[in-house]
Amino acid sequence: MKFQKWDGTERICKTFKDDCIVRSVSIVCDEPYKTTFENLMHIGIEVGAYPNHDKVWQKYLEGKGFVKNKMPRPVGKPRGTIKLQDWNFDGIAAVRNSGHLTAVENGWCIDTWDCRYRPVNSYWSKDKEFIEIDEDTDSLDWTGGAIEPDSKYDGYWEE
Numbered sequence: 137m138k139f140q141k142w143d144g145t146e147r148i149c150k151t152f153k154d155d156c157i158v159r160s161v162s163i164v165c166d167e168p169y170k171t172t173f174e175n176l177m178h179i180g181i182e183v184g185a186y187p188n189h190d191k192v193w194q195k196y197l198e199g200k201g202f203v204k205n206k207m208p209r210p211v212g213k214p215r216g217t218i219k220l221q222d223w224n225f226d227g228i229a230a231v232r233n234s235g236h237l238t239a240v241e242n243g244w245c246i247d248t249w250d251c252r253y254r255p256v257n258s259y260w261s262k263d264k265e266f267i268e269i270d271e272d273t274d275s276l277d278w279t280g281g282a283i284e285p286d287s288k289y290d291g292y293w294e295e
Contacts, residue, residue: 137220137221137222137224137225137240137244137245138243138244138245139244139245139247139250139252140244140245140246141247141248141250142159142163142239142246142247142248144248146162146168146169146170147169148170148173153248154188156188156236156237156238156247157176157187157188157237158172158173158176158187158188159239159247159248160230160237160238160239160247161193161196161197161230161237163239163246164197164228164229164230164239164241164260165197165200172196173187176192176193176196179192179195179196183195193237194260197230197260198260200262202229202230202261203260203261203262204259204260205229205258205259205260205261206258207255207256207259208223208225208256215255216255216257217255218255218256219252219253219255219256220233220238220240220245220251220252220253220254220255220256221245221252221253223240225240225243226242226243227240227242227261227262228240228241228242228262229260229261229262230259230260231256231257231259232257232258232259233251233254233255233256233257234254234255234257236251236254238251240259
């Protein structure tokens with residue numbers, strides 16, 4: 137696994153460095169940092185916890201189609217054997233490693249510091265079957281083309 141330093145230009149407060157949850161979640165969800173921060177704050181208010189609490193960010197990731205996976209572990213080896221630098225993972229995941237959350241995208245660890253020496257604990261990866269629905273209902277065709285022009289509804293909708 138290779139390392140890519142996240143530049144931090146999207147941070148809202150430039151002096152706040154303990155933002156691994158917001159940073160990693162925004163990277164794996166491919167959305168602006170501020171959007172992720174605001175969405176996590178809303179969920180936090182809803183459930184009564186800070187955005188970096190497990191029940192907040194995990195709920196957010198699950199709502200985006202991510203699923204929790206157990207720690208990868210070679211057969212016959214103890215837990216914590218696979219370090220992030222040795223992990224052969226080709227996908228998108230938010231990876232928990234020793235009290236930290238980092239983003240992984242297609243063989244790259246993306247973070248503000250190189251944490252690849254740490255073991256891969258549980259991780260949340262995108263469920264390939266999950267399709268995110270655009271919530272802009274104004275652009276949806278609710279008829280699905282099922283009503284024929286000569287049906288009993290002809291003339292019901294004025295153009």
